[in-house]
Amino acid sequence: MNEEDFDKVIDRFLPYRESREKGAEYRKTYGDVFDRRTLLAFYKLLKRSIEYVEFPISTGKEAIVFRARGKHDELLAVKVYLISRSNYKGLSRFIDGDDRFEHVHKTRDNIVFIWARKEYRNLKTYHANNVRVPEPVDMWKNIVVMQYIGDEEKPAPLMKDVMESLKRDFVFELIEEMKNMLRAGLVHGDLSEYNILVYEGKPWIIDVAQAVPKSHYLAPELLARDIKNIIKIGDKLGANLSKKELMKELEVI
Ligand SMILES: Nc1ncnc2c1ncn2[C@@H]1O[C@H](COP(=O)(O)OP(=O)(O)OP(=O)(O)O)[C@@H](O)[C@H]1O
Numbered sequence: 001m002n003e004e005d006f007d008k009v010i011d012r013f014l015p016y017r018e019s020r021e022k023g024a025e026y027r028k029t030y031g032d033v034f035d036r037r038t039l040l041a042f043y044k045l046l047k048r049s050i051e052y053v054e055f056p057i058s059t060g061k062e063a064i065v066f067r068a069r070g071k072h073d074e075l076l077a078v079k080v081y082l083i084s085r086s087n088y089k090g091l092s093r094f095i096d097g098d099d100r101f102e103h104v105h106k107t108r109d110n111i112v113f114i115w116a117r118k119e120y121r122n123l124k125t126y127h128a129n130n131v132r133v134p135e136p137v138d139m140w141k142n143i144v145v146m147q148y149i150g151d152e153e154k155p156a157p158l159m160k161d162v163m164e165s166l167k168r169d170f171v172f173e174l175i176e177e178m179k180n181m182l183r184a185g186l187v188h189g190d191l192s193e194y195n196i197l198v199y200e201g202k203p204w205i206i207d208v209a210q211a212v213p214k215s216h217y218l219a220p221e222l223l224a225r226d227i228k229n230i231i232k233i234g235d236k237l238g239a240n241l242s243k244k245e246l247m248k249e250l251e252v253i
């Protein structure tokens with residue numbers, strides 16, 4: 001990417017394009033986080049599905065999520081996996097043994113791209129099977145573009161931040177989602193109130209990169225953990241779920 005292309009990419013990051021001064025600040029802030037490859041990936045997506053990037057809504061250890069606008073002015077969530085923070089060993093566990101990626105050549109260098117692709121594919125599968133997940137829109141390299149959950153004012157809150165406002169029945173809604181996820185053939189593996197958004201009274205499941213097929217060697221362990229978490233959530237919401245009943249309901253025994 002030449003200097004001019006680089007400028008084109010950062011020009012589409014708002015609100016930084018508003019002032020020259022902020023443009024410089026942008027370079028400093030985002031230049032540290034975004035490497036050349038990520039900016040190149042953005043360059044591609046800015047031609048395809050993203051019109052401009054508004055602001056970050058979450059900065060995590062491994063990924064930054066931005067609010068953005070699509071080509072029709074619609075809100076988008078853009079999840080950028082940080083190439084520099086990718087943990088080869090940690091991610092490999094969830095990729096090895098997954099038939100869908102059997103023939104993909106995995107290296108330290110490209111693992112984060114496989115990870116983003118995995119999240120996109122998992123979102124597609126869940127979405128096609130009526131799991132309430134953000135609809136996947138596009139992806140390239142380490143960037144996943146998806147439906148934004150929330151309104152013009154603010155993103156939907158995480159379940160953990162609105163626990164007090166939830167009724168007991170909410171856990172049954174979650175069980176429905178879990179059923180659909182299993183029908184889709186994928187165990188989420190990181191289901192908790194940190195990866196569930198609450199929007200218009202309904203649970204929205206996010207952060208699905210680690211989800212594995214039911215046949216995967218980690219699936220039993222991950223499923224057991226998800227079930228434990230749902231029971232814990234049930235406890236907090238005043239629904240005492242029996243593990244056995246729940247497993248029956250999920251058709252796993
Ligand atoms: N589609 C979305 N719409 C609105 N907000 C979102 C969306 N996706 C993610 N977010 C926000 O971004 C935060 C981080 O997203 P997510 O849980 O997918 O990534 P993460 O936990 O940082 O990723 P990692 O797996 O690298 O730890 C969420 O807690 C949520 O607040």
Ligand SMILES: [Mg+2]
Binds near residue numbers: 194195207
């Ligand atoms: Mg998360």
